[in-house]
Amino acid sequence: MGIRKFLMAGALALASVSALGLSAHAEDVKITVWSLDRDIQPAPNLIKDFNALKNGITVEYRQIQFDDVVSEAMRAYSTGQAPDIIAVDNPEHALFSSRGAFLDLTDRIAKSTVIKPENYYPGPLKSVMWDDKYFGVPKATNTIALYYNKDMFKAKGLDPAKPPQTWDELVAAARKLTDPANNVYGLAFSAKASEEGTFQFLPWAQMGGGGYQQINAPGAVKALETWKTIMDEKLASPDTLTRGQWDSTGTFNSGNAAMAISGPWELDRMLEEAKFDWGVALLPVPEAGAQRSSAMGDFNWAIFSNTQHPDEAFKVLEYFASQDDKMFEKFGQLPARSDITIAATGKPLKDEALKVFLEQLKYAQPRGPHPAWPKISKAIQDAIQAALTGQMSPKDALDQAAEKISAVLG
Structure with missing residues (x-):
C-alpha cells in the first residue's frame, strides 16, 4: 500500500511537471522595447499591431526621454537590465556597437527576406554599421x-x-x-x-x-x-x-x-x-x-547583445521594417528606404512641403x-x-x- 501511494504520488508529480512544462511552452516570449516615441508615433502603435498577431511573442513597451537614452541604456546594459530592443539616435549607434553592447545582425540580415540593405539610403545604412557589420536597422530618417x-x-x-x-x-x-x-x-x-x-x-x-x-x-x-x-x-x-x-x-x-x-x-x-x-x-x-x-536625423533599431531571445527580437525588427511603407502616411516620418515611393496625400500644403x-x-x-x-x-x-x-x-x-x-x- 505504501509503495502504491509512492507510485501514485510520483505519477502526480510527473503530471504536474508535464503540466508546468506545457504551460511554460505555451507562454509567449516577452520582448521589451525602449523608445522615446509618444502615443502618436511609430513604436507603441507598431507594437500594438504586432501583439495583435498573437504569434507567440509579446512585446512590452517603455517610453524613455530623449536626453536620457544614452546614459540610461548604457547603465541598463552594464547591469544586465537592458531591454531586448532599443531605438537610439543614429549618431550614437557607433558608441554602443563599438563597445559590444549591440548584437551583430549581419548574418540574420543576409538571410532576411524583409530587411535588405540595398533598399536603404546610404546615410541611414552607414549609421548602423561598425567594422563593416550591421548592428541595427534604420527606423526612419528625416532632415530639417x-x-x-x-x-x-x-x-x-x-x-x-x-x-x-x-x-x-x-x-x-x-x-x-x-x-x-x-x-x-x-x-x-x-x-x-x-x-x-x-x-x-x-x-x-x-x-x-x-x-x-x-x-x-x-x-x-x-x-x-x-x-x-x-x-x-x-x-x-x-x-x-x-x-x-x-x-x-x-x-x-x-x-x-x-x-x-x-x-x-x-x-x-x-x-x-x-x-x-x-x-x-x-x-x-x-x-x-x-x-x-x-x-540627417531619426533613430535606428538595435538589439542588445545580452538579450535572451535574439531570434524573437529580430522577428520583431522584421515586422517593424515590413511596415516602413506606412511610416509617412501614419506617422509623418520618412522611411529610411529609397525603394518606397511616398504617395501624394491630397493635402496641398503637406504635399508641397514634402517635395522640399x-x-x-x-x-x-x-x-x-x-x-x-x-x-x-x-x-x-x-x-x-x-x-x-x-x-x-x-x-x-x-x-x-x-x-x-x-x-x-x-
Missing part, C-alpha cells in the same frame, strides 16, 4: 528645412513666393517679421544644450565649409556669429537656448514666430494647429551658390558616425551656449570646441 508663415510675409511686405535663400536674407527677413508688440519673433529654432542643438547647428557649419572635424572653420564661425546676431537682436525667443525642436515649432504653429527651422515630423501637427498659410523652403546657404547641407524635404534629404549629412559622438556633440553644444550667452566670442568658443574634438579624435 525652413518653415515660413506666408500670411506674415505678405503683411510685412515680403514676397511669400521668395523665402530667404541666404543667411543674410534670413536675418533681414527675421528683422522685418519680428513684432514685439504682438509677441511675434522672426525665427524659431533650437540651440538647446543637447543633441538637438548640434543637429540644428551642424548643417550651418557644414554649409560654411566646416564640420565636426573642422568646427572652427571660418564659415562655421560665421554661422555661429549669425546665430548670435539673431539672439542678440531678439529675433528669436530667449528660450531658444533651452527648448527642443518640438516646443520651438509650437511657437511657429501658434503664430508667435514667423519662421521655424524644423523637420517633416511636424507636418501633421502643423496641419492641425497652424491657422495660417505656410510653406517650406530649403535651408538658407551662406551666400548664393554655396554648397547645401542639412541634418525630399529635396533637402539629398544634401543631408550624418553626424559621425563615431563611437565618441556624445563627447564631440557636447563640445559643439558647449560652444553654442558659450557664444550665445556672451561668455565667449563665437570664434573663441569654436576654437575651444575644436581643441576638445581634436583630443577625442586623437
Whole structure:
C-alpha cells in the first residue's frame, strides 16, 4: 500500500511537471522595447499591431526621454537590465556597437527576406554599421528645412513666393517679421544644450565649409556669429537656448514666430494647429551658390547583445521594417528606404512641403558616425551656449570646441 501511494504520488508529480512544462511552452516570449516615441508615433502603435498577431511573442513597451537614452541604456546594459530592443539616435549607434553592447545582425540580415540593405539610403545604412557589420536597422530618417508663415510675409511686405535663400536674407527677413508688440519673433529654432542643438547647428557649419572635424572653420564661425546676431537682436525667443525642436515649432504653429527651422515630423501637427498659410523652403546657404547641407536625423533599431531571445527580437525588427511603407502616411516620418515611393496625400500644403524635404534629404549629412559622438556633440553644444550667452566670442568658443574634438579624435 505504501509503495502504491509512492507510485501514485510520483505519477502526480510527473503530471504536474508535464503540466508546468506545457504551460511554460505555451507562454509567449516577452520582448521589451525602449523608445522615446509618444502615443502618436511609430513604436507603441507598431507594437500594438504586432501583439495583435498573437504569434507567440509579446512585446512590452517603455517610453524613455530623449536626453536620457544614452546614459540610461548604457547603465541598463552594464547591469544586465537592458531591454531586448532599443531605438537610439543614429549618431550614437557607433558608441554602443563599438563597445559590444549591440548584437551583430549581419548574418540574420543576409538571410532576411524583409530587411535588405540595398533598399536603404546610404546615410541611414552607414549609421548602423561598425567594422563593416550591421548592428541595427534604420527606423526612419528625416532632415530639417525652413518653415515660413506666408500670411506674415505678405503683411510685412515680403514676397511669400521668395523665402530667404541666404543667411543674410534670413536675418533681414527675421528683422522685418519680428513684432514685439504682438509677441511675434522672426525665427524659431533650437540651440538647446543637447543633441538637438548640434543637429540644428551642424548643417550651418557644414554649409560654411566646416564640420565636426573642422568646427572652427571660418564659415562655421560665421554661422555661429549669425546665430548670435539673431539672439542678440531678439529675433528669436530667449528660450531658444533651452527648448527642443518640438516646443520651438509650437511657437511657429501658434503664430508667435514667423519662421521655424524644423523637420517633416511636424507636418501633421502643423496641419492641425497652424491657422495660417505656410510653406517650406530649403535651408538658407551662406551666400548664393554655396554648397547645401542639412541634418540627417531619426533613430535606428538595435538589439542588445545580452538579450535572451535574439531570434524573437529580430522577428520583431522584421515586422517593424515590413511596415516602413506606412511610416509617412501614419506617422509623418520618412522611411529610411529609397525603394518606397511616398504617395501624394491630397493635402496641398503637406504635399508641397514634402517635395522640399525630399529635396533637402539629398544634401543631408550624418553626424559621425563615431563611437565618441556624445563627447564631440557636447563640445559643439558647449560652444553654442558659450557664444550665445556672451561668455565667449563665437570664434573663441569654436576654437575651444575644436581643441576638445581634436583630443577625442586623437
